[in-house]
Amino acid sequence: METLQIKGTILTPSLGDAYVAALKRNSYLSILRAASIVQPADVADITPVLAYAAAQTSPTQVAVKGGGAHSSTWASSDGGIVIDLFKLNKVALSEDKNSISVQGGALWEDVYKITSQAKVEVVGAPLWFVGVGGFTLGGGYGPLSGEHGLAIDNLLSATVVLADGRVVKTSATEEPDLFWAIRGGGGQFGIVVEFVFKVHPYAGPFTGGLLVYPIADKSDLRKVIDEWKKTQTSAERFTMHFSRPPPDFKPCVIIFPSTLHDVDGARARRSFAPFLELSAGRAQLPFRTVPDFHAVSHAADKALEHAPRRLVIRGTMFSDFYPELLGAVWDKWVDFTEGNPDVRASAVLWDLTVPDRIADIKPGETALKTRMPHYWIAIQGRSTTDESVDACREFTSDVVQFVRAKNAELSGQDLGWFLNMCQGDEKPEDVFGENLPRLRAVKATYDPGDVFNKGVSIEPLV
Structure with a gap:
């Protein structure tokens, strides 16, 4: 491996600290020791690496790391090669x-620095440390999705390194089947080394707040959402967390409402009013207005600074905030x-972004399965000890399965799984639905040897 003539860096365990640093991921549970x-x-460095992996007597596993924020091991390999x-x-x-x-190894931090300076916007992740690649290939639900849809709906073209080493450009007119597949089909078809996104006008200033209060009656959960929906437009976003904040660690609801286009603060005052009324003096909601999305993406830094890093996340979609x-x-x-x-420290996050723009794209136009209006939930299992990791895994799995089944019962719609919050043991038909046969056909064309099989694996059509 070390004899490959490439301009980049090759790290092996013998290199000590540099190798260990490259193993780092957002979750300790995502780390595997690559060869x-x-x-x-x-x-150009990528092609010879793929050729080397394929030439081994038993082909070497290849994993691709972008941001490393996912809590699975998809960007890691036990004894294989990681292309970082x-x-x-x-x-x-x-x-x-x-x-x-945007090159495939960029974080949203890299993007927001540029867009903030230029006073323009792009549909990206809510957190700065998330990788552009994984976020986008799974769909890309972001704070601007209420106005502009998902990241994949704003993707104009991409450059992909295929399993055979060829580098191709894909768009609606060039390699259109590949372009269809990478918009919601994940990283199963090649290594996306460049994305080209549509840019939108400036959406700021942005006003956000935080409200923490204990819940005495579960009916309050639905009350706050009903009130929020009365005033919410595509320019407002709301996330609700079930969390136990220190020092008392009592069960609390933490509300993060935010607004776009809030020049004079009037929009925030109107949309935040339901939370102030519900709190009944139990907590205060501080307003903070920032000029750009770079600042918005750092809003959770303090809260995450001391969060346990033994983290497993699962998530799914749901149709409405049913009280049950x-x-x-x-x-x-x-x-x-x-x-x-x-x-x-384990938590539950509910996202309420107006979902209408998601449904502007018809089912089947991209590989993303779910196109009717919906919301998403993330279950975060965080443990301070190795001994409790299995309990976190079981908890996250149990809750997402319950949410999927209960939502199907209440709405009549089985929305399946949210690819970006899967762990890899999910059935591909539950993730991709009716799009799976076409995805398998595209896989057979672009990766017939199944080189890129990390994640929710799509078998090539035989």
Whole structure:
């Protein structure tokens, strides 16, 4: 491996600290010890690495790391090769400011620095440390999705390194089947080394707040959402967390409402009013207005700074905030976090972004399965000890299965699984639905040897 003639860096366990640093992921549970970590300096470095892996008597497993924020092991390999794209992180805004090109190893931090300086926007992740690649290939639900849809709905083209080493450009007119597949089909078809996104006008200033209060009656959960929906537009977003904040670690609801286009603060005052009324003086809601999305993406830094890093996340979609669904998840979360202090940092996040724009794209137009209006939930199992990791895994699995089944019962719609919050043991038909046969056909064309099989695996059509 070390004899490959590439411009980038090849790290092996013998290199000590540099190798260990390259293993780092957002979750300790995502780390596997690779035989080699390759950090390409340019796109041309990737082809010989793929050729080397394929030439071995038993083909070497290849994993691709973008941001490393996912809580699964998809960006890691036990004894294989990790292609770590972090050096391929260039971002370039077009002269007319209508599009932006982003290399596959960039974080959203890299993108927001450029868009904030130029006073333009792109549909991206809510957190700065999330990788552009994984976020986008799974769909890309972001804070601007209420106005502009998902990240994949704003993707204009991409450059992909295929399993055979060829580098192709894909768009609606070039390699259109591949373009269809990477918009919601994940990283199963090649290594996306560049994305070109549509750019939108400035959406700021942005006003956000935080409200923490204990829940005495589960009916309050639905009340706050009903009130929020009365004033919410595509310019407002709301996330609700079930969490036990220190120092008392009592079960609380934490509300994070935020607004776009809030020039004079009037929008925030109107949309935040329901939360102030519900709190009944139990907590205050501080307003904070920031000028750009770069600042918004750092809003959770302090809260995450001391969060346990033994993290497993699962998530799914749901049709509406049914009282039976909210109350049952609350009970499950309270019961799990009550008796074991090792796991009391575990949390549940509900996202309420107006979903209408998601449904602007018809089912089947992209590989993303679910296109009717819906919301998403993330179950975060966090443990301070190795001994409680299995309990966190069981908790997250139990809750998402419950949410999926209960939502199907209440709405009549089985929305399946949320790819970006899967762990890899999910059935592909539950993730991709009716799109799976076409995805298998595309896989057979672009990766017939199933080189890129990390994640929710799509078998090539025989």
